[in-house]
Amino acid sequence: MVNVAILGFGTVGSGVAEVLTGHESSIAQKADGLVKLKYILDVREFPESPFADRFVKDFSVIESDPEVDIVVETIGGATVALDFTRRALAAGKSVVTSNKELVATHGYELTQLAREKGVCYLFEASVGGGIPIIRPLSQCLAANEILEIYGILNGTTNYILTRMIKAGLSFEQALAEAQEKGYAERDPSADVEGHDACRKICILSAIAFGRHIYPEQVPTQGITGVTLADVDYAEGAGKKIKLLGRAIKMPDGAVCAYVAPHLIDVSHPLAGVDDVFNGISVRGDAIGDVMFYGRGAGKLPTASAVVADVMDIARNLGHRKALCWAPGGPDAACGTGQLASRWYVRADARAEALRSALGEVKLLARPGAPAEEAACLTEGEFTQAQLEEKLSGVEVRCALRVLN
């Protein structure tokens, strides 16, 4: 029998309790033994909960109970969660989490600690909710050299962009709708400013390329600057605007990781990833491109990924090798300085001004465009610095990379 403690009884934590107990017999069968929920840690009271008898308020009860094999951390953030995770691992317990902030900022330290203690620190649910991506990337694609990963990593911003594209809502209207539906927080900045996607691309980079990349090393641009004018121009060019997290192994070995809205072709598989869905594309030297698609968030999808990690540990107790990677450093990530792309540019300018600044371009049109506005796709590929230099005399309103 394997005993589990859940830290934090919020959306994901309560989902984990539900999945663990609701599927008890099939989990026992697949995990070769009973997986029992022994404790739930929360500062709040839940007298009506079917799990009321399992609540504790003091982490040391869990920490000092030798019967607890696995701790599920769904507290979030990187303060209390970090302290409890360190203490659980130090006490020889495996830890499973959905906490992307903690993995992105302290994943190197925590995986090392797990390795030293001969236990596991698993976090399948931290990227893509229930979509299997961490294990496929680390195990199934292990025979590949990974060249690039990119994807729609944040469901909230994808919902907002989808509503702008399909229903013609403004960013503000679409955000308000997402908040009404519970897809966006009251303070939506972690999503709309791209920070959530940034943490996820950090985690994917570590698994794919073998070194820790910290969020502050990843240039991050959200979707607050995307307007309906840009959506319309993109549509006229057979493209859609999607917020991508992207990490590319550069020829010198450093990783170019960043988050930004991109124009992608409507025929690209990611163009069909709408609403709150996520899609993650991985390019390996042997496999070519593979894509993973599904619900990137939500109580039960995320909980099911957490429980799958719990089952994996239960099934291989004492044997499973830890996932780990090398430490980060200033040379691990190189920013986007060397990355040349085709660009979409919208400016308060005449078409001729864009053409003379950028060379060969494809001019774009949209219904109701003011006379002083022009937009284009560049034919040539430029770094951001090159683009800015070329456009130095032009009143640029929006410039986005085009995904090849």
Next chain:
Amino acid sequence: MVNVAILGFGTVGSGVAEVLTGHESSIAQKADGLVKLKYILDVREFPESPFADRFVKDFSVIESDPEVDIVVETIGGATVALDFTRRALAAGKSVVTSNKELVATHGYELTQLAREKGVCYLFEASVGGGIPIIRPLSQCLAANEILEIYGILNGTTNYILTRMIKAGLSFEQALAEAQEKGYAERDPSADVEGHDACRKICILSAIAFGRHIYPEQVPTQGITGVTLADVDYAEGAGKKIKLLGRAIKMPDGAVCAYVAPHLIDVSHPLAGVDDVFNGISVRGDAIGDVMFYGRGAGKLPTASAVVADVMDIARNLGHRKALCWAPGGPDAACGTGQLASRWYVRADARAEALRSALGEVKLLARPGAPAEEAACLTEGEFTQAQLEEKLSGVEVRCALRVLN
């Protein structure tokens, strides 16, 4: 150090040798030790091969060498491959294969034998080539009750259908082109009659639903009956024709598994899976729908999946729990008798005849349709028997299920 023997030096076997030796140092790092290619078994001579010194012609050399830990079977078929796999497992060696025929027909026996011997029988490459699907399904989605799996499982037929849809080629022309490009065999029947997809849905069913399903229990229809007329009618209805392997857990616990061309909506994620790509959709009770997409065949994609299995075994030598399922039986699969669907019907008939036979229908049009031809989508859902009864007086030319 872990020693590997490859059985069969064809496309996949030579790809495995290439990936194993080409990525030797990164594989050693990820697998926590050197993975060495010790033998290649083939009846042919390869004097020019860089691996010439490792060829053997007698399987008993491999079988009786205690240094060989892992046998990679890429012979194909279910005769010699079955014999060698049994003997390798019995000798306490783990076996990795890409052989879908062998897994679909003898997977239960071979996984049981592996379990008894405390070794592994792994076959990630048998479905979807390099696309991670077996491990995500068995591990990452383990906390879900799987409700349904369906997908484009055969690249050859998907290429043919894509060329019919996009270039207006006839089935025969598209097949000839696929043969020229090496995507189809000279005898294409295993692909175009649906047998290859059938084997793959058997394997996916076993993993997802826990009992062996044999190919002969799976009603299988290929794409030889699909004409350009059907492609055109589908397009007029906003649909595409795709060959799907499908397995549904029915309320009584039996599995409804079958292979047939379906009409799917152009907005469905699988509709964008074109050419030789595969796409596999899985529906779980917690996760909802997830989809996996990539190259379903080819030397290096398939080889990379085989090598990932080899690395997984090497990394967890002696510890990895075997994948296994319960035996099959007549009650494990129930055919499609109870499965009601909307249908696409093309007939040599007047529109009124279809309407009076089928009730509410959506009539379809195509350019150049003869006056005596009519086609429709039914509004109601019918089993195949119900449909046939309703259409008993009608000259039906094609009837295909519509995926909801």
